[in-house]
Amino acid sequence: DTGVSQDPRHKITKRGQNVTFRCDPISEHNRLYWYRQTLGQGPEFLTYFQNEAQLEKSRLLSDRFSAERPKGSFSTLEIQRTEQGDSAMYLCAGTSGSSFTDTQYFGPGTRLTVL
Amino acid sequence: DQQVKQNSPSLSVQEGRISILNCDYTNSMFDYFLWYKKYPAEGPTFLISISSIKDKNEDGRFTVFLNKSAKHLSLHIVPSQPGDSAVYFCAAPTDSWGKLQFGSGTQVVVTP
Secondary structure (H helix, E strand, O other), rough: OOEEEOOOOOOEEOOOEEEEEEEOOOOOOOEEEEEEOOOOOOOOOEEEOOOOOEEOOOOOOOEEEEEEOHHHOOOEEEEEOOOOOEEEEEEEEEEEEOOOOOOOOOOOOOOEOOO | OOEEOOOEEEEEOOOOEEEEEEEEEEEOOOOOEEEEEEOOOOOOOEEEEOOOOOOOEEOOOOOEEEOOOOEEEEEEEEOOOOHHOEEEEEEEOOOOOOOOEEOOOEEEEEEE
8 A cells, every 4th residue: 555545546427528536645745746547558647746836747738637736735637628538547646755766656546438 | 759668568477487577768868767566456566676877676576687788677576476467567767856757568477
């Protein structure tokens, strides 16, 4: 158990609907990352936060995606006007420390299915 | 731009034998590598890492080897156990904030 939780674990939605996912890292995790994994691929970076500041967004994150980390604690990832191509596993990871070698601890993921 | 590659999507090995998983990278600036293990319906779990100043790192049954000149790393699992059946990803941080780039994974099946 990494201590990182994600909610919901599964989400089925219809194309065009908005969805929001939540990630709760442990309190020591000053950095938080979002990744997306599709079938047969490794996780792909989406965005990350240092405390409450969003430092970078991948070009995979279109304008329909928005992420927040208010007060540097939990984080949310919202997808507006979902498309079938958004179907994937959305993973968040947390880490403490300040080095790029610090281990990232992943949550169980939210599996999104867009019909 | 896929800079970390795992060219073997699957590997089947008998219990007790050695599993060897391979990973290639293209960016010579990478100086730290990790292996993660993933079971179905779970997030990736950190397994072992290696810094570019080393060519080998060992942790119990798991050993990672790094060949910088070939831009190649491998993970050895010996002896393989049924509980090792999972997908294994190699990964490398691509910036100072630890943004990871992952390979596409290798599915390992350990048979009794």
